[in-house]
Amino acid sequence: MDTKNLVLRLGETELIVVPSIHYNHVFARRVNQICHASEGAPEAIAVELGPRAASEARLWLSELGGKNAGLPVMFGLMKRNRRIRASLRQKALQLQKDTGKDLSELSPEVLRRELGYSGYSLLCLSPTDSIIEAIRCGIELGLPSFGVDLDDMADGVYDAPVLIQNPDALEGLVDYIDRNADLADLHRDEEVDLRRETVMASRIKATLQRYKRVLFVCGMAHWLSISNMLTDQTVKPALTSGTPERIQGEFKRLVVHPLVALQYMDSFPKLAIAYEKTRISASNRGRRGGGVNELSPTAIFDKELKRSCRRYFHTRRYLQSNDERKQDIEKIALFQGYLGNLCVLSNRQVPHLSMIANAAKETMSADFTQILTKTFMDIPWVSPDDFQDCELLSPSGDEGHNTGATVLINGEGRQGGSKFFVRCQSTNAAHAPATISFDWGKARKLMERATSNFTSHTWSPWNRLITSLSLRAIEESTREKITNIHVQFEGSLLHGIDIKKTIHSFSRGKETYFVRDCSCAAPDQPDFVGGFPVVWIIRPGNIDGSDWRVLYEPCNYMERHIKDKAAFERVRAKKGSNMVAIIAYGQSYCDESTLSRPSGARCDRYAGITIFQPISWSNRQFAHWAEITGYRRAPFCETSLFGNDLYGGLAKQYREKHRIRIEDYHWTTTMILLAIPYAKEVLTVVAPDGYRLERVVHEKASQYGVQVKPVFHKKFAADDLARLERCHLVPAITYDPECIYTEDIETYIGEKQTDNLDLIPAAVRDFGYLT
Amino acid sequence: MSDNTAKIGEKTVKLSQPYRAPLSKCIGRDTEMRKVLAAWMGATSGLPLSPLLIGEPGTGKNRIIYECAQMCGKELYIFQGHEDVTSSDLECAVRFSDDADRKMDYILTSVATGAMRGAVVFIDEIAKIRPRALAPLASLLDERRYIDSSLLGERIYAHPGFRFVAATNTTDLESRLLPDFIRSRMRPVISVGYPEHREIEQIIRARFRTMSNNGNSLLSQFWSLWKEKNGDQSPTPRDAIYIFGYALNLADFATIESQRPYSLEAGTHSGIIEAGHLEQAFAAFHDLPPSPGWRK
């Protein structure tokens, strides 16, 4: 870019303007050059941030500046939003009326969808952002900096981003702005932005009364409107207010999870690092940062792509791999061409990471895509471990399922917070939500620890009860199977003539008699590996307010005990990070005991339960079971920290993999259908006496080569069934190797945590420990 | 020779007709369209890609393709996939001629016609076609770019301008696997999701201009009824258009109820959709079997 700046002369004063595309290093670099110029450098700096946000950012940046040479990625400042657009006030009132809830009680998703409201706004200290750069220069050169925007505003509503020309390819900033500012101007939300621009113009005028030469950095979309107001005499200078007083706790300091941070960065993370390496700081004042230090995003992109290919194609694993991977070598040219075309059509010189990841996903194998994104994400991210006083902002969906929602994990004790949306400060929505997976190494452990704090666990005595009852049910159904064994009559009547079979043979003209043989009666040990899952239909009616619930064994609990780690990782990546233990249908259970409930505890009342394996087990036993069954005997799913994305994920899996649609049948039938794909030969269904299976159950079962065997309630004690209904989900002190609970949980439930130990047969109890 | 016929080798064949989509304003879908266009633009290897669009029924796959074809100024030939397609349906068919001088007419199917004329060829519901029937596509979609017609005994070369795209809905793709030779030729695989609520509203507004005054309240009624019946499941554009369309019909009907005979033609009525119509339309809509999604 040539070095001509955009300067607006207003009387005696000069306003040097950098109308920017947010997070784009070209504009940050320009700001840096302007500030470090030996002649004509500004005396003060104004940025498109609220006064409070600007001074908060300055404070933190100057603290950070002392420690490190470069600015690490990614830190953020977050603040609550209070405003809703004036035009939506009516709708907000209506929403409260319709739902009978106060806005504060509505879920963040609803608020976001109905009112476009996000609970927080986030300012990322992104090195390649021109506003952040301006503040940093201010600190380094000792120049005063002012936030001239509003601190509080409603969310704007913006259509799909306008395709603004990519600045990398351009000659001069002034020309560039000429050509693109009016395009960017289309991309404004008049209702919100006009007010902001008026305030900015009037505060800039005030600043110019005190300083002769001011640098102003704002989003390009605002520039036309602001420049008009600057020359408009009716817009008066604001009354100067000085530096705003700091309100304790107004802003939270955060370490931002890389997947969230991506949305606040230039095309890909490496650019931030490269920018920092070539950045000129205050100590070099007077040196022009011209051509020599210009970044070449194209070169960096090429290098990263080559690195990914080396990592992928040059490995033994690739050479031994299957067909899909083999095709990658042919497809790589297609991928590059396609990506190149996407860039042309998006007016970009280099693709941004979500484009890269999506294009790879659309043309290449999943393995390649994974290595590619991993390579592009591979920069030294700030770890929350090193900044214990910061909170952690993380995506709420599981990795690879970024829904845009985030959660806050508090600094102290790393306890989970609540789910919410953050407003993107920019209107440059280059990073459409991509499905990028990312493993944060050490920090992942930390997040898992944090989330386990608010995971509840089923109550061990209940686990033992349902396990032992299920074993009994398996025994019953297999015994019936055995009584049905018939042998040809060879002199001994054994357990009587099998009439049906005999008639059948006579009708075919073969005069053979059949007798029933129960001599090989049920073995002492029911085959518990082959016998699960077991379906429990406790109360088959329709119950209002009931819902599907899924309980699972997280992979990270099992991980430590897995022998073939590589296979396990593949399963986890492919199927999901939780192994389903129970799918239940039911509702929350409320009675007097609800009042004395310890915090974090809850109780469900189930009408039906499908149990996929003996759940009285320790993590090690779960792991052993998962391995010996080849991960095939229970579904896996993803989950989010909050909400029930999980439920949707599993529904989708059943629909796509097994062609079972949850909503098509009565829940009891659905429950059985959900178990069929995971049964071995016999699926035991415990049901009320006389329960009849629907035809579709038989159809599905025969498709999977499974026999569905009902066992009726009369075989079980009513007390046991009643206890089975109530499932307590409670916090545990530890979950490894097994759950241990506090005493108040015991008091609350009225059982000892050691209860029911005797119900578990030795073979199940010792499973996995003897090998 | 007229525009309707062409000569292949020695034989004169009749051509299929392109489809001209009557288009209302297309809302959103920039990303998806950009992907299709990027695929068609041709890569360094010289070969354009043939994208496969995947999505739930009614999300707007066809619509995206119509739009893209129009943006490139190309004719669009559509072939509708179904279970009974045979491979000759993709190449050339014969029928008794209307022309007294000739016994038979060769008819070049839409796929072959489009390929020959350098148009966009779109196979809708491709997963419904049995794998064997798809065989002619193998040579058409790789660098050979031709179809051998056994019926004609000729080779039909694709024009350099020929571009290909196919669509399928998610469930079909699960139940009948596309054969590998097709799968590997169909890249990128572009998934078409549900539009945002805001976009659904824009689609409705663009389609049903008569509801100008009470538009806001109708739309908010739409959402609350939708939510009541479907929970968090999003509507597809088709769902929304269907419901509003039916509501409009009900409104129209109200204006002619007293006339005999009824006129059923469009454009002759001036009904205004009221809250009640929308409710009735919802009731009718939900007597249908549920569309996919986990519903309680």
Ligand SMILES: Nc1ncnc2c1ncn2[C@@H]1O[C@H](COP(=O)(O)OP(=O)(O)OP(=O)(O)O)[C@@H](O)[C@H]1O
């Ligand atoms: N972005 C859009 N703007 C305007 N109208 C749209 C848009 N998307 C879809 N529609 C309309 O919605 C209806 C359904 O779309 P379309 O037929 O393209 O869906 P489809 O995904 O091809 O469905 P199917 O899987 O059943 O073939 C059409 O009437 C179409 O015009």
Ligand SMILES: [Mg+2]
């Ligand atoms: Mg279609």
